[in-house]
Structure formats: C-alpha cells, structure tokens
Amino acid sequence: MSQYYTSVPNKDKPAQNHDIVIRNRKTIEITGVKHVESFDHEEFLLETVMGFLAVKGAHLKMQNLNVEQGSVAIEGKIFEISYLDDQDGEPSKGFFSKLFK
Template sequence: MDEKKPAAFHSLMLERQKGGTITGIREVISFDEKEILLHTEEGKLSIKGEGLHVKHLDLKSGQLSLEGKIDSLTYLGRKKDQKEGSLLKRLFH
C-alpha cells in the first residue's frame, strides 16, 4: 500500500546569485554545470547558470543546497496554474 507524504512547504533562499537553499524538493530530474531541473511541491523548477553544483541533497526532508552562478529560476508548468483540459472542453463538457 502506498502512503502519501503530506505536502511539504516550498521555499527558495538565494544568496547573492552564488548559491542557495531550496525546500519542498520531490526529485532531482537532471543536473549539470549549466542547469538543474527539479520537481518541487510547486511543479518543475529550472535553475540555469554557470558552475552549478549540488552541495547537499536530502530527499527525505525535501532540501537541496546548491552553489554556482545562478542566472535564472523558472517554474515550468506550475501546479496551481494547471487547468484540466482546454477552455472549449471545459465549457462544452
């Protein structure tokens, strides 16, 4: 039987574009020195930059610490903004 974890709090703390700490991490999808792609409580999060490294990862507590020059943080398909089906489908269903 699958037990679901209660929803974790998601937060981001950026330290002068040189690293930071993120909570509410469910999974690290991929990472290299230019991009880290995460699945968070708020959807997928893309972190782009240079020399990116995961310093600490604890999936049990949902925490990740990273270092490197961070150029952008982008949420891809936020969980709260996702709609069920197209507008026409919702209107005429």
C-alpha cells in the same frame, strides 16, 4: 545533462512547504523538492511540490541533497530561476519545448 533520479518518500507526511533562499547569487537552497530530474554545470531541473523548477547558471554543483527533508542546495553563479508549468498548476503542453530552449 547528467541524469540523477531521486524521490522523497511522502507516505503519511503532511503537505510540504516550498521555499527558495538565494544568497548573493552564489548559493540557492530549495525545499519542497520531490525529484531531482537532471542536472549539469549549467542547469538543474527539479520537481517540487509546486511544479517543475529550472535553475540556470554557470559552474553549478550540488552542495547538499537531503532526500528525507526534500531539500537541495546548489552552488555556482545563478542566472535564472523559472517554473516550467502553467500558473494554474497544470503542466503545459510545451514542457519539453520550454526545457530545451
């Protein structure tokens, strides 16, 4: 997996919304992104304002990254989208075990 670290400056910013828009399983646009933790052609791992988000698929590539707005657009064949932490907002103890299934 390629490592790509970025952060969205959040000084004096109000809480950011988190939205996901999928078009025909070929394009996904995500807002509320804090960091792009890692990515390759099969998986993107993003830290969002709502927790860690994994996008899995084939031939995935980043189409757009707007650090100031905290948005990412990914293109490719999308198979799965999943959050990698517990529903109560606390990261699970098995974070890395879920990541490397």
